[in-house]
Amino acid sequence: MKELVIVSGKGGTGKTSISAALAFLAPQKVLVDxxxxxxxxxxxxxxxxxxxxxFKAGFEPRVNEKTCTHCGICTKLCRFNxxxxxxxxxxxxxEGCGVCAFNCPDHAINMQEKQAGHWFVSDTRLGCLIxxxxxxxxxxxxxxxxxxxxxxxKIAENQHLPLIITDGPPGIGCPAIAxxxxxxxxxxxxxxxxxxxxxxxRLVDLVSHFDLPLAVCINKSTLHSENTQDLISWCDHNxxxxxxxxxxxxxxxxxxxxGKTVLEMPENSEVKDSLIKLWHNLAARLDLxx
Amino acid sequence: MLISIASGKGGTGKTTLALLLATAYSNITLVDxxxxxxxxxxxxxxxxxxxxxxxxxxxxxxxxxxxxGCGTCSAVCLFNAFAISGKTALLFDxxxxxxxxxxxxCPKDAISEEQKNIGTLMIGxxxxxxxxxxxxxxxxxxxxxxxxxxxxxxxxxxxxxxxVLLDCPPGTSCSMVxxxxxxxxCILVTEPTxxxxxxxxxxxxxxxxxxxPTGVVIxxxxxATGDEIIEALCESRQIPVLAKIPHSLSxxxxxxxxxxxxxxxxxxxxxxxQLKTERGTTK
Numbered sequence: 147m148k149e150l151v152i153v154s155g156k157g158g159t160g161k162t163s164i165s166a167a168l169a170f171l172a173p174q175k176v177l178v179d180x181x182x183x184x185x186x187x188x189x190x191x192x193x194x195x196x197x198x199x200x201f202k203a204g205f206e207p208r209v210n211e212k213t214c215t216h217c218g219i220c221t222k223l224c225r226f227n228x229x230x231x232x233x234x235x236x237x238x239x240x241e242g243c244g245v246c247a248f249n250c251p252d253h254a255i256n257m258q259e260k261q262a263g264h265w266f267v268s269d270t271r272l273g274c275l276i277x278x279x280x281x282x283x284x285x286x287x288x289x290x291x292x293x294x295x296x297x298x299x300k301i302a303e304n305q306h307l308p309l310i311i312t313d314g315p316p317g318i319g320c321p322a323i324a325x326x327x328x329x330x331x332x333x334x335x336x337x338x339x340x341x342x343x344x345x346x347x348r349l350v351d352l353v354s355h356f357d358l359p360l361a362v363c364i365n366k367s368t369l370h371s372e373n374t375q376d377l378i379s380w381c382d383h384n385x386x387x388x389x390x391x392x393x394x395x396x397x398x399x400x401x402x403x404x405g406k407t408v409l410e411m412p413e414n415s416e417v418k419d420s421l422i423k424l425w426h427n428l429a430a431r432l433d434l435x436x
Numbered sequence: 437m438l439i440s441i442a443s444g445k446g447g448t449g450k451t452t453l454a455l456l457l458a459t460a461y462s463n464i465t466l467v468d469x470x471x472x473x474x475x476x477x478x479x480x481x482x483x484x485x486x487x488x489x490x491x492x493x494x495x496x497x498x499x500x501x502x503x504x505g506c507g508t509c510s511a512v513c514l515f516n517a518f519a520i521s522g523k524t525a526l527l528f529d530x531x532x533x534x535x536x537x538x539x540x541x542c543p544k545d546a547i548s549e550e551q552k553n554i555g556t557l558m559i560g561x562x563x564x565x566x567x568x569x570x571x572x573x574x575x576x577x578x579x580x581x582x583x584x585x586x587x588x589x590x591x592x593x594x595x596x597x598x599x600v601l602l603d604c605p606p607g608t609s610c611s612m613v614x615x616x617x618x619x620x621x622c623i624l625v626t627e628p629t630x631x632x633x634x635x636x637x638x639x640x641x642x643x644x645x646x647x648x649p650t651g652v653v654i655x656x657x658x659x660a661t662g663d664e665i666i667e668a669l670c671e672s673r674q675i676p677v678l679a680k681i682p683h684s685l686s687x688x689x690x691x692x693x694x695x696x697x698x699x700x701x702x703x704x705x706x707x708x709x710q711l712k713t714e715r716g717t718t719k
Contacts, residue, residue: 156473157606158447162631183607184445184635205514225535238613238646243535244514257514282641285610288580316446316606317472320580340694341451341475348473351577370692402629403661 147302148330148432149295149310151180153353155345157316159335160365163398164421165313166190166407169272171425172434175309177270178298179277180325182263182290187313188277190405191270199265201278201293203286205242205257207234214254220246238283262286265294267301272407274301288320295325308434318345318352326353331432332360333389338373339366343380350384361389361431363424368393389431390424393417437715438593438600440619440648444635446606449625449655449681451475454603455696456681460704462567463598467589469615470605471555471575471582478694482560482570489558491573492551493584494534500524502546509538509547530580555585557592582611590615599715608638613646621714622648623678623707625655628662633669640673649714651678653707658683678710679703 152165162179165187169177179187187193207229214232221230228240232254247255265278276298278290298310312329315321326332332353336346346362353360362381367374374391381388397414401407409418429435441454451468454476458466468476496509503524510518510525517531518538529552539547555575562568571592573585582605593600604615616622622643626636636652643650652670657663657680670677681700690697 186631189630241533245535245537283613287609319472339692340478345473
């Protein structure tokens with residue numbers, strides 16, 4: 147079973163639109179939305195939630211009012227200014243480290259597992275989708291990303307599906323790290339803009355850290371032809387294959403507006419052809435016979 | 437006044453708006469809190485003050501001559517940052533939250549603390565806009581949490597009296613909250629699409645939780661198809677739409693090339709005018 151992870155370094159380059167187009171073209175697959183902070187794949191694929199699961203991660207302190215003597219030791223020891231004399235004053239500051247609980251002379255504080263979000267299994271017209279929603283202001287998004295990938299793997303194995311398509315999170319931090327580790331191929335979606343070109347270089351550092359095969363897809367390639375040329379030479383120079391170039395088009399915006407993939411839209415064969423070419427390239431790189 | 441610019445998701449135009457607002461104003465500090473992917477400097481071409489500063493976090497150090505591998509540190513560490521190997525404790529420093537719990541718990545006093553570098557902080561003045569003071573941070577690739585670096589950058593502006601703009605990281609998790617927290621006003625940038633609406637709602641939940649006055653700017657505004665889904669959401673939450681930035685291919689082309697064009701100057705001055713009222717109430 148192969149796993150294709152679509153990443154970008156920065157947001158807004160078209161990861162979800164391109165993931166959805168590839169999901170439309172790939173015949174047998176499981177889909178994963180790893181952008182647990184701002185999941186959108188369910189909107190474009192018409193997801194109907196079949197299973198909802200709670201995601202617990204990390205801990206939070208609970209103070210027993212009856213035994214707390216408000217001695218202030220917790221305040222002295224807490225490095226995050228989250229607790230004052232036995233009262234959790236700024237819960238958003240709490241890291242859940244347990245220093246207050248373990249060092250309370252009256253054993254008035256205990257640590258409880260924290261509800262940190264949900265993950266879902268949904269049916270969509272493009273296939274089975276695993277997605278998630280991180281609770282507000284929660285950390286551990288890396289853990290939730292690992293969780294949805296794990297569940298997708300189970301489903302792919304049970305149903306003998308050869309491919310997992312993962313719509314990755316933006317950035318290069320813990321969710322991106324969690325989405326990339328152990329993948330078969332990372333596809334970086336890059337725009338020919340100063341920002342996107344800057345960010346992809348940091349992404350390449352991260353991917354090489356994991357020793358993963360990487361390919362680039364240049365999205366909105368006609369937006370700035372000089373930058374596109376620079377990007378091509380940069381990829382050549384660094385021996386990074388370019389799996390596809392998608393011209394700039396309003397069709398992406400229109401598709402999102404109507405909740406469809408670009409390939410389900412009536413117009414613009416140029417964009418569609420370039421996406422089909424991208425899929426064939428990726429399928430060959432992943433050794434999938436389609 | 438501390439004004440944060442956030443959006444729930446990436447690519448909606450946070451950096452664009454931050455630059456539009458900064459360049460329309462004569463004396464301002466812009467803090468690029470998107471330390472995973474900082475981009476403001478690409479447009480402002482700042483002359484960095486030397487030297488840039490290394491930002492560190494405190495992590496434990498195990499003195500293996502004192503450690504007997506009793507496992508107390510690993511038992512109290514709720515982040516699983518310790519493993520016991522034979523007669524000594526091993527630290528996985530990328531999991532450490534610097535809480536100091538292990539230090540307090542170790543019965544052999546075998547744990548001390550040391551500093552670990554997680555990124556760099558730079559300060560500069562924009563070459564073409566000397567009124568803009570830029571604070572930028574770069575997180576080291578492979579560092580899981582941006583929070584300590586963002587905190588450090590915000591501390592940098594704590595004593596300033598003028599207006600400070602924060603270009604926040606995307607999402608609604610800990611880095612975004614760290615950046616938005618304590619601001620006097622938060623501008624949420626969105627696109628008029630179902631994706632934009634979905635993520636805007638999540639971001640609005642955060643500013644409500646933090647009790648920060650909030651306004652919305654619709655970027656790539658498209659009267660024909662999408663604005664009304666955003667306007668309806670804003671109305672139901674009683675959050676004002678401060679401005680609309682029309683979709684413009686020429687602006688996008690200039691942006692791709694690393695320039696902020698003057699095309700939307702009136703939009704930025706209108707937003708500043710609306711912020712004046714807020715400024716009167718906060719300082």
